[in-house]
Amino acid sequence: MAIEPSLVAALSTLAATDHLLVALDFDGTLAPLVELAEDARPLPASAAALRALAGLPSTTTALISGRALDSLRVVADPPAETLLIGSHGAETWTGPDAAPLSLTDEQSELLSRAVRVVEHVVTAHEGTRIEFKPAGVVLHTRSADGAVAAAAVSSTRAELESVSGLSITDGKRVLEISVLDTDKGQGLALLRRVSGATAVLFAGDDVTDEDAQRTLGPDDVGIRIGAGETAASFTVEDPAAFSEVLQELLRRRASGASGDRR
Known part of the structure; x- marks a missing residue:
């Protein structure tokens, strides 16, 4: 499936940014939707692309999910360096020193x-x-x-x-x-601050992802997976189509990677 030329151009510009943040929803984005949440797994090509992006200089990968962090870790099996936002922003993992969630x-x-x-x-x-x-x-x-x-x-x-x-x-x-008033927009803002990103790719498929889409700026790229009203600049049909987008971004980012980007 061919990627539309305007999205290819946006990915090319995004790939050249100083520090790239690739922040992605999981269910319906990296993984097809399934009846039982515990059965969800990322498409192999998407998982491979995410892992490769995580290993590039000056590139931060993150997952922003409605899932609890424990569930997200099990089904997504993310690269060790990938930052995690769970429970729509209520849970965060930004490194080994991240404080655990505590309720009053x-x-x-x-x-x-x-x-x-x-x-x-x-x-x-x-x-x-x-x-x-x-x-x-x-x-x-x-x-x-x-x-x-x-x-x-x-x-x-x-x-x-x-x-x-x-x-x-x-x-x-x-x-x-x-019991916490959080959303994915707040989660993405935190990831942007923590990573020091100069531009962001965010992709998601649900109404809850729109909170993050609405925070994106002119240097960022937002992608909606599937039909529905969205603030994202681009839409792709399904997780398989988004897998091709991730692979295209990886090719362009990797081709421009240099040792002084870390």
């Missing part, structure tokens, strides 16, 4: 209340599942009938409507509830 007593109690609500909803709606995160809980509806999924989401929102202090976000067949 009030936040812990709030999380317990949210968990009880989602557990009750899952019990009453066939095909839905619950996922636990350090700062949140997720209602998964991918395996449920459409009407059941809609009812489960509606019921969860109704039961949590009177609970203040929660951040509730819709995604692709998921409802994310968190």
Whole structure:
């Protein structure tokens, strides 16, 4: 599948930046969407390209995911030097000295209340599942009938409507509830500061990735995977098409790599 000429030109300019940050969503971007989250794996060509980019001078790789960090590490198996943002920005790993996530007593109690609500909803709606995160809980509806999924989401929102202090976000067949008000835009801003990047490639497939897309500047490149309204400058069809984009960026970045870029 050919990459559109305007995207090739943007990648060529991006590849020449002094310090490049390649920050990517995982599910639906590096990995095709699957019914069970634990079964997701990156496409081999995308994983290889990410690993090669991570080894280039003055190039930082990162994953920004809605997954908890432990889950992200298992399914993505990222290069050791790759920075990680999990739980939509609530969890961060920017190196060995990164502080672990810690909740206050009030936040812990709030999380317990949210968990009880989602557990009750899952019990009453066939095909839905619950996922636990350090700062949140997720209602998964991918395996449920459409009407059941809609009812489960509606019921969860109704039961949590009177609970203040929660951040509730819709995604692709998921409802994310968190006790921290964070998003991928904040996560990308942190990665930009930590890496000292002069330009960024960000790619994602979901509405939650739009928070990061909207932070991008004129020297950055944003890519939306799949259909949908987006602030990204470019759209590609699916993770397989994005794999070709990553490989193109790798070729151009590697061809211009020099020892004084580190």
